[in-house]
Amino acid sequence: GPVWRNEKPGPGRFRQFYQCDADTVGSASVAADAEICGMLADALEGVGIVRGDYLVRINNRKVLNGVLEAADVVEGKADDVLRTIDKFDKVGRDGVLALLTTGRRDDSGAQIDGVGLSETQAAPVLAFLTSKGSDNAATLDNLAAAVGASEIGAEGVDELRQIAAMLAAMGVAEDRAVIDPSVVRGLGYYTGPVFEAELTFEILDEKGRKRQFGSVAGGG
DSSP, rough: EEEEEESSOOOTTEEEEEEEOOOOOOOSHHHHHHHHHHHHHHHHHHOOOOOTTTEEEEHHHHHHHHHHHHTTTOHHHHHHHHHTTHHHHHHHHHHHHHHTTEEEOOOOOEEEEEEOOOOOHHHHHHHHHOOOSSSHHHHHHHHHHHHOOOOOHHHHHHHHHHHHHHHHHTTTTTTTTOOOOOOOOOOOOOOOEEEEEEEEEEEEEETTTTEEEEEEEOOO
């Protein structure tokens, strides 16, 4: 059905759009999350997106909470930091650093306020964002190091290990669904695994310039 964005519209991101959902109710097991991610990959192929033209990227809010704990981020700023991390694939490392600290100007020239962290506080967050390895096993090892002694962070890494193993058992390879620390999902109600599906092929905009299509689905 039709739904509406509670955020700034942009090119290809209209105020109103159509959304379809799949939900699991009544299970606390991360097997439910693994199944949804596998189903999402199958659904994309079912509507004609060929393998290699999409990727389901998976993270865990508990890992992020562990990183926030390691970075000594106070509770009132946690959601602002998570929303900033979610912009990593759009603005890059330097853009995220600016948004975590003093702020930056966007492409339109508008000033975006920063979260107000010190660069010392921002450093563990940036290290976390660059923890993606050559495969899921390497990424998970890097994440375990990033959360340090945080118990909630370690719990999140363990859940991601389970999801990665379940996806492999379902025959969903890493070229279809992969553990990716840059996925946050900015909404505040996610408590565990989060995921996002993006189309990886290039398209041409109205001026003939190459653009990446980007995210088409997400949840947690």
